[in-house]
Amino acid sequence: MDSVGQRSPEKCFIYVTTPIYYPNDKPHLGHAYTTVLADIISRWFSLAGCNSYLLTGTDEHGAKLQREAEKRGMDPKDFVDQMAEVFKEYWKMLGIGYNRFIRTTEQEHEEVVRYVISKLWDKGYIYSGKYRGWYCTACEKFYSEGEYVVENDVVMCPIHRRVLEFIEEDTYFLKLSLFKDYVLRILREGNIVYPKHYSDEVATKIEIEGLQDLSIARPKTRVSWGIELPFDNRYVVYVWIDALLNYLTGLGYPRNTDRIEQYWRSSVQLIGKDILWFHTAIWFTILAMLDLPPPKKLLVHSYLTIKGQKMGKSLGNVVSIDEMVKRYGNPEVVRFIIARIANYDKDVEVSWDIYDSIYMGDLLNNYGNLVRRATTLAIKTLNGNAIRDLDEEFAKTVDKLKQQSIDYYNSLEVATAVKYTLDILHETNAYINRKEPWRTIKPNQTIYTVLESIRIASLLLHPIMPVTTSNILNSLGLDRIEHGLEQFKLGYIERYNVKEAPIPFKKIR
Numbered sequence: 019m020d021s022v023g024q025r026s027p028e029k030c031f032i033y034v035t036t037p038i039y040y041p042n043d044k045p046h047l048g049h050a051y052t053t054v055l056a057d058i059i060s061r062w063f064s065l066a067g068c069n070s071y072l073l074t075g076t077d078e079h080g081a082k083l084q085r086e087a088e089k090r091g092m093d094p095k096d097f098v099d100q101m102a103e104v105f106k107e108y109w110k111m112l113g114i115g116y117n118r119f120i121r122t123t124e125q126e127h128e129e130v131v132r133y134v135i136s137k138l139w140d141k142g143y144i145y146s147g148k149y150r151g152w153y154c155t156a157c158e159k160f161y162s163e164g165e166y167v168v169e170n171d172v173v174m175c176p177i178h179r180r181v182l183e184f185i186e187e188d189t190y191f192l193k194l195s196l197f198k199d200y201v202l203r204i205l206r207e208g209n210i211v212y213p214k215h216y217s218d219e220v221a222t223k224i225e226i227e228g229l230q231d232l233s234i235a236r237p238k239t240r241v242s243w244g245i246e247l248p249f250d251n252r253y254v255v256y257v258w259i260d261a262l263l264n265y266l267t268g269l270g271y272p273r274n275t276d277r278i279e280q281y282w283r284s285s286v287q288l289i290g291k292d293i294l295w296f297h298t299a300i301w302f303t304i305l306a307m308l309d310l311p312p313p314k315k316l317l318v319h320s321y322l323t324i325k326g327q328k329m330g331k332s333l334g335n336v337v338s339i340d341e342m343v344k345r346y347g348n349p350e351v352v353r354f355i356i357a358r359i360a361n362y363d364k365d366v367e368v369s370w371d372i373y374d375s376i377y378m379g380d381l382l383n384n385y386g387n388l389v390r391r392a393t394t395l396a397i398k399t400l401n402g403n404a405i406r407d408l409d410e411e412f413a414k415t416v417d418k419l420k421q422q423s424i425d426y427y428n429s430l431e432v433a434t435a436v437k438y439t440l441d442i443l444h445e446t447n448a449y450i451n452r453k454e455p456w457r458t459i460k461p462n463q464t465i466y467t468v469l470e471s472i473r474i475a476s477l478l479l480h481p482i483m484p485v486t487t488s489n490i491l492n493s494l495g496l497d498r499i500e501h502g503l504e505q506f507k508l509g510y511i512e513r514y515n516v517k518e519a520p521i522p523f524k525k526i527r
C-alpha cells in the first residue's frame with residue numbers, strides 16, 4: 019500500500035475516523051479494536067510530524083436505540099446522554115486521544131444532516147416511492163433475497179441470526195443507481211479501500227446485482243427517534259444516512275472549507291468489514307452527490323471472533339474491556355495486544371492464551387527485561403552517563419528494522435510495524451549478551467548503543483503505549499518527545515543520564 023502521510027509538517031494533515039458506535043450498551047473489545055487502531059494511527063502520524071485529527075463518537079438515532087430506551091423505560095435522549103458518557107469513560111481509560119467526540123443528537127450535526135438532505139432534494143437526487151423488504155433492526159438494514167438466510171422457512175439476518183421483520187411502507191429514495199459506474203470505477207481503480215479484496219467484493223456485488231436506489235426515510239409512525247426530513251415532517255432520516263454524515267460534521271462541514279480542504283483529502287477511515295457496503299456504495303455516492311471526493315483510505319478490518327462467530331452484543335459473546343484491563347493491570351497492555359493481533363484480512367479468534375503469551379513474551383521478557391538490564395548496567399558501570407559513541411555495525415541492523423517499522427506504520431500496517439519494532443528489541447537483547455559490557459573496562463559504546471536502540475523502539479511503540487513508553491524514556495533521562503522523524507536517527511542523543519532502572523511490566527498471577 020502507498021504511504022498516507024506526506025513529509026513536510028506544513029502540508030501534512032491526516033483525518034482519522036472510527037465508525038460511530040451504537041450506544042445501546044457499553045463498548046466491548048470489538049469496539050475497542052477499531053478505536054484503539056484508529057488512535058494508534060492518529061498518534062503515529064502526529065509523532066511523525068503531521069497534524070492529525072481523530073474523530074470518534076456515538077450513533078444515537080434509529081429504531082435500535084429507540085427500542086433499547088423503551089425497554090429500559092427511559093426517554094431516548096436521556097438514555098443516549100447517559101451512554102455517550104459511558105463511551106467517553108472507556109475511551110479515556112484506554113487512552114484514546116480523540117480530537118472530537120461526535121454525537122448525532124448534537125444540534126450542529128442535525129443541522130448538517132438537514133442541510134445535506136435539502137441539498138440532495140434540490141439537486142433532484144431524492145424521490146418518493148414505496149418500499150417492501152426484510153429489515154434487521156440490529157443492523158438497521160434491509161436485506162434482499164440472496165442476502166438473508168432462510169432457516170425452517172423463517173427469514174433471518176445473516177449476521178445476527180435473528181428473525182427479520184417484513185416492512186412495507188411509503189418512503190423516499192436516494193438515486194444511488196445514477197452513480198453505479200462512478201462507484202465501480204473508484205472501487206476497481208481508486209486504490210482507496212484497503213485491503214483491496216474488500217473493494218473487489220463490493221464491485222463484484224454491484225456488477226452482479228446493480229446499485230439499487232436506497233430508501234432514506236422512515237415514517238415517524240414506525241421510527242420516531244431521528245432527524246426530521248426537511249421537506250416532509252412525517253418522516254425521519256434513515257439512521258445510516260444520518261450516521262455517515264458525522265464524518266463531515268466532524269470537520270465543520272459545510273462552513274469550515276479550509277479544514278475540509280486540508281483534512282478530507284487525507285482522510286483515513288477505519289471500519290469493520292460488517293459495514294463495508296455502507297462505507298463504499300452508499301458513502302462514496304453521497305460524497306459524489308455533494309461534489310466531494312471519496313476518502314483517501316478506507317481501512318477495513320475483519321472480526322474478533324469467539325468460537326468462529328463475530329463477537330457482539332446481539333450474539334451475547336462479548337469480552338469485556340474491564341476484564342482485560344484487570345488481567346494485565348494496565349490499559350496500555352490492551353492497546354498493545356490489539357496492535358499485535360490486528361488483522362485486516364482474517365478474523366482473529368479471541369484467546370487468553372495468546373494474549374498472555376504476547377504479554378509475557380513481548381512486553382515482560384523482551385521489552386521490559388531489556389529496559390531493566392540496560393538501565394541497571396548503565397547505572398552500575400557508568401553512573402548513568404552514557405556518551406555518544408555509536409557502534410556503527412550494530413546500528414545498521416537497528417536502522418534497517420526501524421525503517422521497516424516506519425514504512426509499515428505509514429502504510430497503516432500496525433501489526434507488522436510492531437513486529438519489526440519487537441525485532442529491534444530482540445536483536446538488542448542478543449547484542450548485550452554477545453558484547454557482555456559488564457566484563458569490559460570500557461562499556462560506554464555498547465551501553466550507549468543499547469540505550470539508543472531502546473529509545474528508538476520506545477518511540478516506535480509510543481503511539482501504542484504512550485504513557486508506558488514516556489515513563490521508560492523518562493528513566494533514561496529523556497523527558498520530551500518531539501514531533502517529526504528527525505528524532506528517529508540513531509546517534510541523535512548526545513548524552514544519556516539514566517536515572518533509574520524501572521520494571522515496566524509486572525508478572526501476572
Ligand code: MSP
Pocket residue numbers: 036037038039040048049051052077261262263264288289290291292293320321322323328329330
Ligand atoms: N453505528 C454503526 C456505524 C456507523 S458509522 C457511520 C455501527 N455501530 S456498531 O456499534 O454496531 O459497530 C461499529 C463497529 O464496531 C464495527 O464496524 C467494527 O468496526 C466494530 N466492531 C464491533 N464488533 C466487532 C468485532 N466483533 N470484531 C471487530 N470489530 C468489531 O455499526
